[in-house]
Amino acid sequence: MEKNGKQKHTIGVLVENQPGVLSRVAGLFSGRGFNIECLTVAVTHEPGLSRITLVTTGDEHILEQIVKQLNKLINVIKVYDFREIDFVDREMALIKVRAEPATRAEVLRISDIFRAKVVDVSPHFYTIEVTGNETKIGAILELLSQIGIVELARTGKAALARAKKH
């Protein structure tokens, strides 16, 4: 919870694969003054359907409007309001970090602790792939930044509701 009752909030949106569908969703946010903190889109296993996962901020009233407005879009099939549902979320990051002889071992150690993989190596840089929730990614970034992050690409969140136990 941030100041002014503003919350970070994850929403899943199942949409029809139509040209411009992402534009409709993104346009809704900018047109109505809602924020998008991050956004992930990809096809699902069902042909013709894509899933958008987005993180937004706002108070209860704004979040309620966002969910209602998303539902109003014709190409939106279902909105998963993760305020009400228990869910898992993950994000992947590619981190290009400075890896000189003196720091290489430390970079590898940190990668190990976070179960990250080194996916590209060059004389002065390692590129590390790490997957996790926001906190975990935040933690590894903080540690690596002390060594020297050169470039960073994050995928944004993917989220799914937890399956019911029974």
Add this chain to the structure above:
Amino acid sequence: MDIFWQFGIVREMTMIFAGLRCVRPNDPEVRVCVFSCVDSFNRFPYNDLSIPWELLALNFVSFPLAKRGGAGAGGCAPAQAVVKGDPMKLKGAQIFFECLKKEGVEVIFGFPGGAVLDIYHEIPKSGIRHILVRHEQGAAHMADGYARATGRVGVCLVTSGPGATNTVTGIATAYLDSVPMVVFTGQVPTALIGNDAFQEVDIVGISRPCTKHNYLVKDVNDLARVIKEAFYLARTGRPGPVLVDLPKDVIQATTEFRYPKKVELVGYRPTVEAHLGQIKRAHQLIRKSRNPVLYAGGGVILSGASHELMRLADILQAPVTTTLMGMGCFPAVVRKEDGSKELHPLWLGMLGMHGTYRANMAVQNCDVLVAIGARFDDRVTGKIAGFAPHAKIIHIDIDPTSISKNVPVDIPIVGDCKNAMERLIAMFEEEPVEDLDEVRAPWLRQIEEWRRAYRMAYRQEGDVIKPQYVVEKLYELSDGDAIVTTEVGQNQMWAAQFFHLTKPRSFLSSGGLGTMGYGLPAAIGAQVAFPDRLVIDIAGDGSIQMNIQELITAVCNNLPVKVAILNNRFLGMVRQWQELFYEKVYCATCLDAAPDFVKLADAYGAVGLRATKPEEVEPVIREAFSVRRPVLMEFVVEAEEGVYPMVPAGKDISEMLLV
């Protein structure tokens, strides 16, 4: 690609892709496509370096867009067409008209151009009437006026590029007021889309935020299904405009014509039937109420629920106020036995910024406010925090996003107004309010006191015509039996205050968007639907000039609309705000350089009449009403008359400036 994370950036990036109709990255064509994207991105203002296109394709285009040349716009499920008899092979343009006929379209408003010539070529054979406008904005407003007056879907047809962009104001007007309308725009051939071709514009992108939904048809096999869906979307749920973009090669291509029987839209299921439990709660709350007010909006008219509203008001003895959009859904006056008229005892008039004293006072003092098909617009509520402070609020609306958007609601009821009111009435018939007359008497007495305390008043004295006097005379001499359209500004507010309506669909006004120039084309659209009714456009000298070119459309189609210009040589409403809140600096609101409206009417082949003195008003109106031709009446009125009461923006609606 690195970008600066700024507000709206995702939208801008997606617009580029949607504009280019990008394909999937694993599609062999993607290289070409993404290269052309890169060019667009390099022109993108937030971009700070040139783009490695592989990354772009990987990270950004990983969401799927339609395959080039594959299934185009519309739902993901293929059309579930059921064919009767042998299907015919037809050109897209012919299919277009077959679909319109299936939808019962009788008239379209339009303007031709290169991209839609194939469609225009088919019009003479189609049997559908085409009204040629002089500006595409006029076409959109005419379709809108036609739709509001009839309740049917208005249709307009324009060409690509400027033809399409000219309709945007008309589309936005219809969107804000929930008017069912389908706009067909031409488009350059699919192969040229994204190339900045002649008269190309991404109208689907432009109109996305002001349509209920829109389509680009990329395959003639999708055409019939898309048109079917467009009409269905336009008129169901909360109605609204739908745009269909038709590339030239699509309407030239041929295919078998199959009109789908059913619309299958998985993501669209408006709630019509209201939740019974919520209606029960509303019933219980209203039963206990001593001072209820019914606050009715355009939704009552859209759902055809005027009768139910009157019944509900009667059964509860509850006073009714309406929004500008709701004008006519409750009769303002009733006829007495001797034939004369008096105000309906439960009628409060319009509420809000220029609402009546009694309506605003009633809302501010009620204990239960029942909002029906209204959306708590800022022009209605004034300062939100001070709106209806003592009231529990019940809100009936078919659009869940309207509920609790501006004002927190105690009992939300999502559903069709008619359906919800019918069931509420049934409950009150079963279990009525106890001792109704006794319970309600003090409240109705209080309202009567407010009515006496302040009436809408002006004094017609001296040699100068008061604009209100003109509206009152129009009302009297038409006996209130007219379709009234308005422009926007003071003319609109005086029309709402002094023209007492008794029937729904008889007051057509741009409420949400406030579009100057709406009234004349809307009047023409209404007159096309009802050639024998009296249609009056109450106009200002500023607004009328915004679409004056449509006068010729009225003349050449023998549409005898009557335009009453209240000429005060000012943009009156803006001037009024300058007078009250901007130190009387009348910057850019004085219109004393104006055309001679009588000569102008003459030039167009219409009848031009002018009144400059109060005693000339009545003869001018009588003459205008007696000729079966379009008439432009110019009333030279008091220059600095204001609209009162007025609630200054941001104040409680009980804080009215009365004179």
